Amino acid sequence: GAVVSQHPSRVICKSGTSVKIECRSLDFQATTMFWYRQFPKQSLMLMATSNEGSKATYEQGVEKDKFLINHASLTLSTLTVTSAHPEDSSFYICRVRDLSRDEQFFGPGTRLTVL
């Protein structure tokens, strides 16, 4: 079964609204989770590293006030796209690393469409 889940799988929203995407580790605890964005026909780009109990680390060029990350527990990280605009439409994927097995797992992704 799935090791990492994302919710929702698909969301359509109006411009200016905020959207929250959840990434859950179902099988193990994770102090670190990673958020990626994938534009159509492109590769995955790391947006930020989510750290349990502390602030997220953002990659260069990613606005931390626009993409709010909260890692409140060892099994849940959330990405909130604030005041979404059409250019934020993308496929968002989380990655979780199981240090005990030195394996990594990707969530199934969330397709965000901003009208």
Next chain:
Amino acid sequence: AQSVTQLDSHVSVSEGTPVLLRCNYSSSYSPSLFWYVQHPNKGLQLLLKYTSAATLVKGINGFEAEFKKSETSFHLTKPSAHMSDAAEYFCVVSAWRDDKIIFGKGTRLHILP
């Protein structure tokens, strides 16, 4: 520093013929290397991974890849393509125990009937 280069953005093969998707990497440390497949509007599925064990790695769905340190390559192959193999393929590199991973730009595999 690490990097990964997928040499072909598109590859087309006929059904039943061999598949070769090329990947070259650069890493300061002993790398871990992965191949993922992504079908349209789907998430990533791990095909196979190399983590310093056997250099020839067998994966799912008949795919395999060979780690060649001298050539810094990790090409993905399959003896006989199937229509269901049509998808985007990503080569990924990470340093051992390193949280950061690097994605290649992807190769779109087209299967011709």
